[in-house]
Amino acid sequence: xxxxxxxxxxxxxxxxxxAQAASSWSFDDGxxxxxxxxxxxxxxxxLNAKSPLSKAVSLGSADTxxxxxxxxxxxxxKRPHQAFVILKExxxxxxxxxxxxxxxxxxxxxxxxxxxxxxPLLVSTKPLKASIVIGSFGSAQAYxxxxxxxxxxxxxxxxxxxxxxxxxxxxxxEIYHIFRADPKSPPKVISLFFALAVIATVPxxxxxxxxxxxxLNHLTKAMGAAPLSHASFFGSIIAxxxxxxxxxTSWNLxxxxxxxxxxxxxxxxxxxxxxxxxxxxxxxxxx
Amino acid sequence: MRSLVSFVVLLFVAVVSAISTTGNRLLxxxxxxxxxxxxxxxxxxxxxxxFKLSIETPKSESLSLFHLGERAYDHVILFPTKGKGPxxxxxxxxxxxxxxxxxxxxxxxxxxxxxxxxxxxxxxxIQLPADRTGLVVDHFNYDSTSAPDxxxxxxxxxxxxxxxxxxxIFSAGAPANELIAFPHGVGAALGASELLSPxxxxxxxxxxxNPKEQSEAVVDDLFATGEQLALISTFQARNSARFTLVGAAxxxxxxxxxxxxxxxxxxxxxxxxxxxxxxxxGWTFQEIGVLRVNWIEHHLxxxxxxxxxxxxxxxxxxxxxxxxxxxxxSWDTWNAFAVPKNxxxxxxxxxxxxxxRLPLTHDAKQSNAEQAAYTxxxxxxxxxxxxxxxxxxxxxxxxxxxEKNTVSVRHMAHDEWPRSFVISGAWPWIAGIGATVxxxxxxxxxxxxxxxxxxxKESKKTQ
Numbered sequence: 231x232x233x234x235x236x237x238x239x240x241x242x243x244x245x246x247x248x249a250q251a252a253s254s255w256s257f258d259d260g261x262x263x264x265x266x267x268x269x270x271x272x273x274x275x276x277l278n279a280k281s282p283l284s285k286a287v288s289l290g291s292a293d294t295x296x297x298x299x300x301x302x303x304x305x306x307x308k309r310p311h312q313a314f315v316i317l318k319e320x321x322x323x324x325x326x327x328x329x330x331x332x333x334x335x336x337x338x339x340x341x342x343x344x345x346x347x348x349x350p351l352l353v354s355t356k357p358l359k360a361s362i363v364i365g366s367f368g369s370a371q372a373y374x375x376x377x378x379x380x381x382x383x384x385x386x387x388x389x390x391x392x393x394x395x396x397x398x399x400x401x402x403x404e405i406y407h408i409f410r411a412d413p414k415s416p417p418k419v420i421s422l423f424f425a426l427a428v429i430a431t432v433p434x435x436x437x438x439x440x441x442x443x444x445x446l447n448h449l450t451k452a453m454g455a456a457p458l459s460h461a462s463f464f465g466s467i468i469a470x471x472x473x474x475x476x477x478x479t480s481w482n483l484x485x486x487x488x489x490x491x492x493x494x495x496x497x498x499x500x501x502x503x504x505x506x507x508x509x510x511x512x513x514x515x516x517x
Numbered sequence: 518m519r520s521l522v523s524f525v526v527l528l529f530v531a532v533v534s535a536i537s538t539t540g541n542r543l544l545x546x547x548x549x550x551x552x553x554x555x556x557x558x559x560x561x562x563x564x565x566x567x568f569k570l571s572i573e574t575p576k577s578e579s580l581s582l583f584h585l586g587e588r589a590y591d592h593v594i595l596f597p598t599k600g601k602g603p604x605x606x607x608x609x610x611x612x613x614x615x616x617x618x619x620x621x622x623x624x625x626x627x628x629x630x631x632x633x634x635x636x637x638x639x640x641x642x643i644q645l646p647a648d649r650t651g652l653v654v655d656h657f658n659y660d661s662t663s664a665p666d667x668x669x670x671x672x673x674x675x676x677x678x679x680x681x682x683x684x685x686i687f688s689a690g691a692p693a694n695e696l697i698a699f700p701h702g703v704g705a706a707l708g709a710s711e712l713l714s715p716x717x718x719x720x721x722x723x724x725x726x727n728p729k730e731q732s733e734a735v736v737d738d739l740f741a742t743g744e745q746l747a748l749i750s751t752f753q754a755r756n757s758a759r760f761t762l763v764g765a766a767x768x769x770x771x772x773x774x775x776x777x778x779x780x781x782x783x784x785x786x787x788x789x790x791x792x793x794x795x796x797x798x799g800w801t802f803q804e805i806g807v808l809r810v811n812w813i814e815h816h817l818x819x820x821x822x823x824x825x826x827x828x829x830x831x832x833x834x835x836x837x838x839x840x841x842x843x844x845x846x847s848w849d850t851w852n853a854f855a856v857p858k859n860x861x862x863x864x865x866x867x868x869x870x871x872x873x874r875l876p877l878t879h880d881a882k883q884s885n886a887e888q889a890a891y892t893x894x895x896x897x898x899x900x901x902x903x904x905x906x907x908x909x910x911x912x913x914x915x916x917x918x919x920e921k922n923t924v925s926v927r928h929m930a931h932d933e934w935p936r937s938f939v940i941s942g943a944w945p946w947i948a949g950i951g952a953t954v955x956x957x958x959x960x961x962x963x964x965x966x967x968x969x970x971x972x973x974k975e976s977k978k979t980q
Contacts, residue, residue: 311734312656312724314742325721327742332734363722365656367666371781372656374722396709399911400682401861405874407898409834415942424945432952439963447968460965467961471954508965517969 253304254371255364257338260299262378266292275378279362283378286357291344291385297330298339301364307336311366315340317380318359319351326351344382349393357381448516452507459503466497536567537802538809538846539617540591543568544582546575546605548598548628556596559769559794566804566848568592575602582613591618592802595634597625597766607637619759621801623766624703626652626669626728641752642708643762646725646740653704653746653764655723660698660778662785671699671748672780675789676717682859683913686806687716687796688789695789696780698773702765704746712752714913716761716797719746749797757916761801769794804848806914811842811888813922815906818894830925832933833899839864839906840880840892841920853889864893865907872898877908901928 260277264287273287277299289295301310313330326348330338344352351358357379365372384390415421452460470493477486511517543563547553550572553560564570571590573580575598582604583589593613595605610633614620622637624630630649638645645651652669660670674696675688697717704725707713721743726735752760767773774791799805816824817831818838831837841864843854856862856879865871877891884890897904904926910918937943 309734311726312654313734314724316721316743323744325743325745327724327739329735329737329739365722367654367656367668369665369781372722374657397711398680399711399913400680401859402863402874404863404876405865405871407866407872409896409899415940418941421941421944425948428945428948428952432955435956436959439959443970444963444967445970446962446966449966451968452966464961464965468958471958504965517967 253369255301255303255310255366255373257299257301257336257362257364257373260297260362260377262287263296263298264289264293265296266290277362277377279373279375279377282376286379286381288381288383289342289344290383291388293343295342295380296339297342297362298337299330299362301332301336301338303336303366303370308366309334309336310338310364312363312372313338314363315342316361316363317342317347317351318361319354320356320359321354322350324348324350344384347382349391352382352384352391353393354382448511451511452504455510456503456507459500459507462496462500463504466493466500469493470497536849537591537804538807539619539803541568542590542592543570543802544580544590544593545570545572546580546593546595546598547572548574548596550574552596555770555772558771558774558791559798562791562795563798566799568802574598575600575605577604580604582609582618583616588613588616588618592621593618594621594623594798596623597628598631599628601631601633605633607633607640610637611640614754614758614760615756617756617758619801619803621761621763621798623763623769625766626650626701626703630703638705638762641760642710642713643747643750643752644706644708645703646727647738648727648729650727650729651703651725651740652728653699653702653719653723653725653748655720657722658720658780660700661781662777662779663700669701670778671702671719671723672696672778673699673717673720673748675793679714679716679913682857684857684915686800686914687793691789691792694786696778696786697793698768698776698778698788698790699748699765700767700773702748702768704741704748704764705750705762706741706745707747707750710752712754713750714753715747715750717747717749718744719748720744751800751914753913753916755917757803757807759801759803761797763797799848800914803846803916805846807846807916808854808910808918809844809846809851810908810918810920811844813839813841813906813908813920815839815922815924827922828924830927831897832927833897833901833929835897835926836894837897838892838894839877840883840890841877841908842883842888842890843918844888845915851887853884853886855889856891860912862891862908862910865909866895866898866904867907868900868902868904871907872900872904897926901926 256279260279261274262277263274264272266272272293275283275287277283277297297315300307301313302308303310309332313332315328315330317326317328318324328340328342328346330340332338359376360378360380361374361376363372363374470490473486473490473493477483545553545560553572560570580602581589582593610620622634630645632649635645635649653671654668655671656668658672659668660672664670675691677688678685699717704719704723707715723746724735724742725740725746731738748764750762754760763769768790773788774794776788777785778788779785796805814826816826816828816838818836844851845854862877864873864875864877866873873895875893875895877893880890880892883892904924906922906924908918908920938947
């Protein structure tokens, strides 16, 4: 069998040639129709495997979209294993497949209504891209073509389809604490004006007293009668104010109290004597 | 001398742990021990990386995932078997997973998936096709050398990163002309859980069908198609234990490691399977994508304040600096962890809910080759209470980092407010006190030392 080998290889080549020539899947007689529920005549368009429809078709909430076609392997009607209409959301790339109901002769049909379209696609603001995929086992080249766009028109009276994005681990939005506003002061000019007005009362008071005849004429008399008591009594009143001043500026309560106690004791002890002397002057009719 | 000893110890530790961060005891479950010949390169690679392999069959009496209540192995690879036996029930595998054990599960469309595994996958929110058999085919991206008719050897480019903010650890540096062969595989549909993430998805024209019932045409009961079909999916639990489902066990076989594959109309190219298998198994067994927190430090960052580290108490509106140091384990070394582009490491300062959520920025001064420091300086909120410095960094394919440092934040002490003379609104009041004091002292002096004026008063008194 000398010839068998070349013969076999020739046969193989021929077979390979057939396989090469085979062929590709496509479809014919494609049609798209949208039927409204109440039997009203809807849109009807012809689908072409080569070029997509130029205008998007719109699918209302009660409408049914029907795609019918004949799948062909190299021009002959044949049943493919895979015949899907795939709707794709343009932004997220989410896809929803709708298998066509195929027959032996390649006739295939599918009906799609809004109920069957998943919520993430329904809420899309852009038209959905619909493509048809036809493929099967064997060497025939499968077909995948974008054939039309659908615009979803949801029922404005019905509640909008709910769709919540699934939780995914990732970066979260930043948060910056909003601080409470700082306490505010009035304009400094106003504060200063009223502070000066308050300070101005002191000279006003003194002038008032002086016009009424206030004097310190008995100072020498008092000092002569009870020098120690008067000095320490008046001194302790001044010292008490100094203690308060120190408390305001730097001392704490435990530094203040003992000093205030000592000063207060001095006031009480010297006060009896000093005020007694003042009383004696009053009794003597000198005040 | 001491540094030398510690260096030797360190070196020793480094050599011992030069593989996975969680251990090197690896259990391989095969239907028949002889099957390991088919996976010799894959298993050889694992051994070469330092794993100690124990090969068992599900029927083996001695097979046990636990010994005296502790894990007997650190990792498990399950190759397709007919049944899983009493030692590998879904419950035991979940317990193993819960005890930080990592599982690499492989399926094959040739063998019906045991029901124990189906229920394990259901626990993890992964669905397999009904009847436990499915076959993924794609009439567009198949290997025309080995499956010209059946189209069930899918050829896929390296998958790329899952999202733009996730590091590409499975296909980084993959040669552009190499393809992943996915032969005779099962596709799975993933639930909505955030713990699940797919490594490899099917191309958009692929679909899964039941070879027994849908041999003529796929009309209804379509399981899933396109990108919804996860060919290789992962589940990383909250304890950072890892589970990987590989739909095609044959992906790990020797014959697909060096095979030449060819798309229709394309050129014959090498498969990327060997490197890809290394990365998938390396990820599952915690050899890559493992994060470690080295140290955390926070302190007052105010001029003149003590810079004591990690004080227990702060005051409201203090300026504070927080720094965290992270390393990433990559095969055999700890490297400085670099936050992926488009992602951010965030610090939360929270009491019940976060008051601040701030990005942590890389601090080059405190970083080196082995660790990266991330820092943030901010003003504490004007709310006292018990707060946490919290770094909650959970990302797909990286182990979880959840660090909480609790501090008290006290309110202002009475002597920490501005003095009244600084507040301009208080000036009239201070002036009022001054005027009162002056007036009081003058009044005292006058009352005691003022002499009578003229005679009128005196005469009135005497009357």
